Amino acid sequence: MISTSLKKQFIEVVGEDHYRDSSAERLVYSYDATPNFQSMPDAVIVPRTTQEVSEIVKLCNEHRVPIVPRGSGTNLCAGTCPTEGGLVLLFTHMNRILEVDEENLTVTVQPGVVTLDLINEVEARGLFYPPDPSSMKISTIGGNINENSGGLRGLKYGVTRDYVLALEAVLPNGDIVRTGGKLAKDVAGYDLTRLFVGSEGTLCVITEATLKLVPMPETKQTMLALYQDIEAAAKSVSNIISNRIIPATLEFLDQPTLEVVEDFAKIGLPTDVKAVLLIEQDGPREVVERDMKRMEEVCLENQAVSVQLAATEVEAEALRTARRSALSALARLKPTTILEDATVPRSEIAKMVKAINEIAERHDVKICTFGHAGDGNLHPTVATDARDHDEMERVEAAFEEIFAHAIELGGTITGEHGVGMMKAPYLEWKLGPEGIGAMKMIKQSFDPNNIMNPNKVFAKESRKRVVISR
Amino acid sequence: MISTSLKKQFIEVVGEDHYRDSSAERLVYSYDATPNFQSMPDAVIVPRTTQEVSEIVKLCNEHRVPIVPRGSGTNLCAGTCPTEGGLVLLFTHMNRILEVDEENLTVTVQPGVVTLDLINEVEARGLFYPPDPSSMKISTIGGNINENSGGLRGLKYGVTRDYVLALEAVLPNGDIVRTGGKLAKDVAGYDLTRLFVGSEGTLCVITEATLKLVPMPETKQTMLALYQDIEAAAKSVSNIISNRIIPATLEFLDQPTLEVVEDFAKIGLPTDVKAVLLIEQDGPREVVERDMKRMEEVCLENQAVSVQLAATEVEAEALRTARRSALSALARLKPTTILEDATVPRSEIAKMVKAINEIAERHDVKICTFGHAGDGNLHPTVATDARDHDEMERVEAAFEEIFAHAIELGGTITGEHGVGMMKAPYLEWKLGPEGIGAMKMIKQSFDPNNIMNPNKVFAKESRKRVVISR
Structure with a gap:
């Protein structure tokens, strides 16, 4: 009060x-x-x-x-x-792009700038800001920084953290600190910049950020590889990388997701295959052409039933937009959409997809799986109804098993969505009591009165909500 | 005791x-x-x-x-x-390469592994570990992580921090924590991995690390651009970048450094020019050739007196090795070699080089300047004699002015060498009392008894050693 x-x-x-x-x-x-x-x-x-x-x-x-x-x-x-x-x-009144510095390749912004507005502004100058969370049309840079948002281009280009060079932030005691600079290298003390990125508003309020830009890639190509076997699709992912190709995008959509997305986007996505990979490469023309050709071969060697190159940029953009709309498409199915982001080393993608389907079957829930396969960052999603308590119990039990399985495979409970309140009860599974303890020491020292976004990251009680046997 | x-x-x-x-x-x-x-x-x-x-x-x-x-x-x-x-x-008994994972493109090592041994091991498999501190022939990965070491390839590829995916570390209370994983994306709590990288042994003891690898670039080319005007060389640096080319290496050596290095390495470096840029690009052959040609043009547009492409890999390697030997070469001049690494936004390189020379003249000390110009990371170096107290006073006063000037230009007191004990008195110039305060909170919460590498990063007293007017 x-x-x-x-x-x-x-x-x-x-x-x-x-x-x-x-x-x-x-x-x-x-x-x-x-x-x-x-x-x-x-x-x-x-x-x-x-x-x-x-x-x-x-x-x-x-x-x-x-x-x-x-x-x-x-x-x-x-x-x-x-x-x-x-x-x-x-931050609706702190939403200005303060400077685009074309010599140092940086952009300085207030937290309320919408991600896509920033992207459009720098692209108009031949520069490129790679982090592209699916929500980028409405998400803000401040939110992206607080959550260390990922996106479709994370595999090749990294995530928000990799583009934050400097921050201005207000600490819980009201102190205003400035970290980093327009500097490619800076080791003056602890890396507060990256400690604040992804701290979910629990350590400070970010009030300004200087972000790194890179030259705009010369060209880009997009293709769709179709599979009648989910594991073959997953296998293609790790084979592409072990063939020493790092594509700009390597997205996976399973058949249930394809159906829902096609019904929403109506762009002619195949709905009669078990899975597709959406693959993009950007860069100099010769390199893009060579990589796309080699990736097509890898997909076909791994039982892709067909590989289709987008003929035009319009077609390519339609594919990307369709992929980005997956959450909106799934949200139309039922009142409650629960989208998770358990993440595993990419070598384990095939095992993880298989496990998700087995777990879904065992708990009698329908899970659609899509996500950034090249990052091992999957988004198993359930369309359900929060008023159906019985189903909600089964959904939660299924997700708990998915988290546990991801960790067993060397993965994590969240690749890009953050812990927030929702995943706080599971954080200890990833970090152990010692890791949580270390993080709590930081929180406690910055914010002894626990005013900054309380209950996020750290659970009120570490007991999980449903007890499962592991 | x-x-x-x-x-x-x-x-x-x-x-x-x-x-x-x-x-x-x-x-x-x-x-x-x-x-x-x-x-x-x-x-x-x-x-x-x-x-x-x-x-x-x-x-x-x-x-x-x-x-x-x-x-x-x-x-x-x-x-x-x-x-x-x-x-x-x-860590001489904890010096094993534990695993090279070719599917996930990672290498897992103990801290005592020598950097070059790691590089050789992964390059034999067609993989690439970019961070290459000049000391890499003898430095260890544990040391590189503690100092967040940079190197010649930092401009294009980033620094050690950008390649650390996971750590095992012992906290001051004896707790063993494991951070991160073989994961391209992981936002499960605060970024302890990057907090520990560059923490200079003041927060924990690192006992294992998993590092990210990238595919080995297909080819590499090396050239030397010669200048009779230092500012023209500096101007070339920012013009190359604003032409949207990010070379793998963009090193600057002034004439005094060139003389000393040539006398040491005897590979026929020009010593009758005011400065050279050592420029390298790596990647697919077509791209390398195109970028090298464009960079040659930019250098010539900026008054380079000549641009010489290394004809063979042997010649190129000789140039790189000569550059890496700069410290050893300078160390032969006099008993005491003080090498600094004030860093500025790359647009300010020309101003900074000019200021260094003016400051040297004003304090009657001889400063050789070389460094990673593309990063704005310069190494002004003085060969002196610690027993000459009068000269040492002047050297220190000159370096203080250099630090102050770097900060005025939006830079930092250290780009890649770390704060340690030597630069601790100046850290507040970069961070302000609020920034130091935030870092001290972390130190105090992790290490209340101050056992972990005491006196490093945080000065016993924040008073600077010589009072200068700013």
Whole structure:
């Protein structure tokens, strides 16, 4: 609860218009893209400057008010659900691209910039910002940084973390720190930049970022490899890499996903095959042509029933857009869509896909699987109904087995979605008590009053929600 | 001081042969490659397993004995000088390459593996480990990770940090943690992996690492661009990048450095020009040829007096080796060689080189400058004599001005050498009290008894050694 006098103090900082606590406003920010989590904040606050953020944070720290920094709320881990109430901090007034530096190949932005707007701005200048989360049309850079977002180009180009050169951030005590610089190399002390990337708003509020750009690849080609055997598709993935080719994109969609996506996108995707790989390479023309040819051979050697090269950029873009729309397409099936991102070493993709299907069958749930196969980053997804408690129990049990199996294969509980509240109970499976302990030491030292996005990353209780035998 | 009973306990852990406290042994490990720092450890200890490391650390923590993990001691920041005594921890018995995984493109190693041995091992399989610190012939991977070492290939390929996928580490409380995995994507909690990389042995002891490999580039070409004007050389550097070419190597050597290196290496380097750029590109043949041609044009447009392509790989390797030998060559001049690594955004290279020369003149010291120009990472170097106190004062004052100027240009006090003890007094210039404060919180929470490489990164007193006006 925020007292009248504290509310007055917040309004003194941001002005009447930028502190909102009507039921309607609070309701809008009571949830994010993650199903089954909802909790009302006490208010929504919209700062215009870093200085305002610092003053807000100081007040929150003094009065023990939780703060949840939020971009567009597209995360899938309940990372921006205000589970303890408090303030939701929006960046709709801190949404400017401050500078594109063509000599140092950097772009400096405020956190509220929409990812696709940034991408379009730099591409217009022949530069390239590779991280491309599927939600990039609406997600913000601040959200991407907080979640260390991945995307379809992660295999070749890495994830958000690999492109953050410098940050301005407000610590829980109100201190404003600046990390890094427009520097290819900087070892002045601990790597705070990368500690903050992916910290899910639990350590600081990010108020500005300088991102690395690379030259725009000269050209790009796209193809679809069709399989009647899921394991053959998975095998193609590791064979491509062990043939020393790193494609820009290497996506997997199984048949149930294909059907749903085709029904949504209507671009003529094959729905009569067991799986497809969406493969892209970018770079100099000769290299792209050579790599595509070699990858086509690898796919055919691994029992692809056909390999189809997109004839035009329009066709290629339709394929990419269809892939990016998978979540939206699946969300049409049933009221509740649970999309996970268990991740394994890419050599284990075939085993993992097989295990997911066995687990689904055993628990009598229907799982559609797609994802960034080249990264070993799969998105097994269930369309269900939260009101069907029996099915929800089975879904949860199935996902727990999937997490456990991913870890057994040397993988992780989350490749790119983050821990948030949703996966916090499972984090210890990946890190052990010692690893969690080390992370808690950092959290505790930065945020002793636990005001920064409480309940995220670290579970209130580490007991898992459903007990399964492993 | 280590008591007789504690010594007995250490010997119980590692055995009589692996605990050494003779004067001769202690003397050998009382210094590293950094001039002017020497301090005797109480003993040298050589564990064989992670379990032994954990037991050693626990004993040290209990008895407040400082631990200094040390690879080959090639660092240039007094990062492994045992300034508070205690134990020097060696990894000469933990020096195995545990696995090369050709499917996941990873290599798993113990910290004592020599960098070049690793590089040779993976290159024999057509794989590539890009980080190549100049000391790679003798440096260890453990040391590279602790210092986040850079090298000549940093511009295109990044630094050690960008290749560390997973770590096993012993925390100051003796806990063994495992971070990351053979995973292209992993966002399960804070990025401990990258927090530990570059933490200079102040947070943990690294006992195992899994590193990312990339396919070996198909071919490589090397050329030398000669200049009679230093600023023209610097201008070429930023013009190459703003022409959207990212070469594998883009090294700068000024005339004084060229003279010294040629006298050492005797490979026919030009010594009658003011500066050279050593430029390399690797990748598919067509791309390399195209990029080299374009870079040659850019250099000539920027007043290069000539551009010479290495005709053979032998010639190219001689050029690279000569560049890598710069420190050794400079070290022959006088008893004390002080090599720094102030780093600026690459657009500021010309200004920085000019400033270094002006500062040198003003303080009447001779500075040779060379370095990774494409990264903005310069190595201004002074050959001096520590016994000449008057000159040492002037050298120190000059370097302080260089650091201050680098920071004014948006740079940093250290691009790849680390802070260690040597640059600790200047760290606050880069980070401000808030940034130092945040890093100290992490240090304090991990290592409350300050046993892990004390006095490194954080200065005992933040007052700088010589007061200069800025």
